Amino acid sequence: MSVLQRQKKKKSILPGFGLSLCFTMFYASILVLFPLAMIFLNTASMGWSDFIKTVTDSRVVASYKLSFGAAFAAGIINVIFGTIIAWVLVRYHFPGKRFIDGLVDLPFALPTAVAGIALTTLYVPKGWIGQLFTFKIAFTPIGIIIALTFIGLPFVVRMVQPVLQNFNAEIEEASASLGASRMQTFRKVIFPELVPAILTGFSLSFARALGEYGSVVFIAGNMPMKTEITPLIIMTKLEQYDYAGATAIASVMLVVSFFLLLLINIIQWWTNRKFVHS
Template identity: 65%
Template structure:
């Protein structure tokens, strides 16, 4: 037994634990920790009062409200419609299903700047969709919401699909045998199983929308106090050589992102526990 373990270690395809761990820490340190630490160190050059004045300025607060509000609204909408799309793709067979399934991944593959230009052209007052609407979309906060909805949908659909595929239809058949209606079956049998994955997809879409830049700046109009998102405000301060002010706002967004990351990890752990319980 000891000989076989030693032989396995010697002929392992992957490097040993010590070497692999060293490469992992080095890579994460150079790519993730060093840049993030630099943001915090640059912000530390500000006094507390200067930092507070920077991150709570009226224009900055307006960008927070738009960024967080539009991200939350887009993630909620994606959670609702993403569930419907995932359900259709998993449970039904229809002509063009593979094409529809590929369309879900389009926001992943499409450069964000191209997506922003396309959405702006479609929803402008003379665009294919915008000219049919009684209200203005492009260059308004509503345009920000549209762009964030576009880039966040795949996170919900792709998170729900594996869970739906593993969901046994025998549970639905048993509920129907006991006299449950379709709505009761969905509410009391299916939805509780899907809830952890749905919440995870929602959190991923929300976190992704918080940092979105490329697809938003074209359709937003970027009017201060109206349609200016926080990432754009950070870029504006960098162009004005206000590096400490830019990193101060970035730190606020980083803390929010870290909070979302912790929430995502907690939801994933909850999902694994529930899956194990079933």
């Protein structure tokens, strides 16, 4: 068999590769790259001085701090409680387990506006939960974190749950037979397997929280310099037909989000490499 015939045979191993590759590039270009490119093109229509003035406005900077801070806090909370929920759903059997397992996915199906109204009703000072506290929850950054935690929790649970389900119980039993305590087994054997899934769940939860609007706008109160999130400022500028200003702020959010997610992926890669060589 000649070299040319071998190359043709090798290419035919994946049928439809050319067509599937074209579809993938079309999807990535039309639905992802072009819309993102338009953000920077619209931003380029304004001068550099106007861009700096827009994105460094005190009101906008305050919204950056609130949006990124609340998203990060919600991501950390989701990592802790999402891992616990996944552990309970996999390791224990109790009445209503299937119901709770299905309830985890509720934020995926629930319209964000409905979630925002429901959370606001619960956490206002006279609400069922809000009246139990001596401090305000709704219309404060605490309420925003609660809303972002609500919509981001399923990402962590659904990332960690399959890893626990596929975990080899014999390894855990071998660790116990060698004299390791339950905490040592979890820390040395189980937790390293969960770290990549936890980091992935955190990344997804964090990314979703950064762009969340519907569930936050109701419970936030939208007070400038206090509870105003960046997506709301972008929407306000769009309503004022300030498209360049809206895309300028959006471009900052996009760039910062990209670098933060890149950093998380680097940490995830470093963690995987560390555990593999340990």
